[in-house]
Amino acid sequence: MNFDFTEEQVMLRDSVARYVQDDYDWDTRVAIANSETGMDLTKWQTFAELGWLSIPFAEEHGGFGGGAVDVMLVMEELGKGLVLEPYLATVLLYGGLLHKGGNSELQAAYIPAIIDGSCLGAFAYLERQSRFELADVKTTASASDGGYMLNGEKVVVFNGASADQLIVSARTSGEQSDEHGITLFLLPADADGIERVSYRMMDGQVVANIVLKDVKVDAGHVVGELDNGFALMTAVVMDANIALSAEAIGIMAQLNSKTVEYTRTREQFGVALGKFQALQHRMVDTFMSYEQAKSLLYRAVCALTDDAEDEVQAIHALRVMIDKAGKHIFGEAIQLHGGMGITDELDIGHYAKRLMMINTTFGNGDYHQAKFNAVRYN
């Protein structure tokens, strides 16, 4: 039993940490967040050069062959800097679907372009009515001319505005909420019949609603098996749940240390705020929330890498805790920063808003707790 990282993992973590500290300072981040696309492609190229975009992919495609621990370490450090570039959307979701479900031709054709930074991707799974249910898919794909014709609408597509390639979930059979009958399709984001409306979210990321009208997709561009896309997307989303939680852990670490630091220097009534026991105990509680959330992150990562039976429970438990700890920690961070805590100028509110977005991505705390309860008590 050990919680140590390998030398390689430590180097990877330090490389991301150093980059975030030196090249992604707060002013840089603010400028990127206010830009039209909400990201900086020159930064993305650097990520490629540093090898970060290759982490989950197989060596035969030029990948690093990394695992959940490597992804965790990268996401944790990216979270600390509130990095906006679409690592989740491109590498973990779009790339993850290709890596886990693509046939060898698709993998050989599309993964190298992720790794070298030339292709941005997005996974369009959400619809107006679907809320957190991945199986709730109305978009249709009907057989046509030896390929498929897609019709429908996808909403809040992460990185949907800038993506070059999309993977879209569509119904090839079954009823609206059936798990069976969903197929995943790979298509260029500028294909005929696609219309994108982009908008900015509270955490700075630019997303898009994507309308598909008679969009033709080649039969060879099915990712995974026909009608069996649900299992593939669930597997990729479960991995992404851990990665998002790691990002959240990085954010919580920042909020806690910034808050402690602030109360050490800010004086009221002639003493530093940090000398008041009432405030000390609140910061001890947020410290413990962070440690507890981190423990469940480790638990989920170990369950995944050890192929443990309780992997699904461990991931739902983690998301419940991230939701709870996140709200606790950002709430206290804002409160203890006083009036400054509610300004747009200070970074605290921006960390809070990213945590809020994480906590609604792939299900909120209640959603995951209901899933946890269903697995554990029924």
Place this chain on the structure above:
Amino acid sequence: MDTRFAPEDIAFRDEVAEFFDSAYDTDIEARLSSFDAAVFKPAIIEWQKRLYERGWIAPGWPKEYGGTGWDATKAFIFESERASRGIPEVIPFGLKMVGPVIYTFGSDEQKERFLPRILSSDEWWCQGYSEPGAGSDLASLKTRAVREGDEYVVNGAKIWTTYAQLADWIFCLVRTSSEGKKQEGISFLLIDMKSPGIKVNPIVSIDAKHSLNEVEFNDVRVPVANRIGEENRGWTYAKALLAHERTAIAGVADSKRGVEVVRQYASAEVNGGTRLIDEPLFQKRLSDLEIELMALEFTELRVLASVASGDAPGAESSMLKIKGTEIQQQVQELAMEVAAYYQGVLPGGPEPDVLGNSLGPKAFKNYMYGRAATIYGGSNEVQRNIIAKAVLGL
């Protein structure tokens, strides 16, 4: 990062399971859960002797003093196997508290005199730390020991002394000097409970039981040879062991067992045709608790792993104490909810088959006495002060 058990750990787990399954029989189980000291004291001695004979009575002790020499993984496995069967922990005062002080700071004569009888459970110990005027602020203690030749003369009182009425010895922090900082004038004495001048006054606690006491000392004469280490250095010796005590207080394995018991009873309880375990509000409360416990289990493993790689348990043990005791109390509270009306049945009432319920009296005792967990071992508020200072640097 890897939490898989090695093949030798799995073999060890089987060995431990086999021992517990045969040694912890229904007869000893029944006697251990008695509320009558005349029954449970000999039962505890008998049970602890079985562990002693197997060589497993003191997992935390170094091998040379009779410990097991287990690594953190083996200690974790042993604890899990014990707790999952509902087997009570050993009485901690000798084995987990004074024993480590004696083998770390005691003289060779003290080690020889006391350690074997702690291991064999032939001598029972109790702890004389708190006083009527010194609780969480332990260092302000006032029980005085005045040197007269080869003896100390001790006067004062200790309180909350668990099982003082059953103990042969008490280890005490006493004031030997009022010079300097209050922590600096404290000495660590081992006192024979049969000494003239000791009086034990029972305190009945809110679980309607007598386990706590006040112990009075009136001109009690204690040989200087019974002092641990140097005079006025007792605080240092006591403090060195407090972190270990707090780590043990987390009680993760026992809380897991407690949750299992709650789940079993909640699966059998039916309210208006619905099993309690199927009610969404109950499930929410149970999973709130289970998820915290899943996290704490890994927090504990992280601390154990860092201790195993050479770090002393530091302020993290304060976190284990806080979260561990809060979770214990939530488990106890849920058990009360499950017991419904029967939560109010006092221990020592009708047998379960007559009463119609076997959870109530147990839930009552655990819930009520469980209130003490956030108070003893340094109250949870004091633990928060420690973390604020030592971890957050405030």
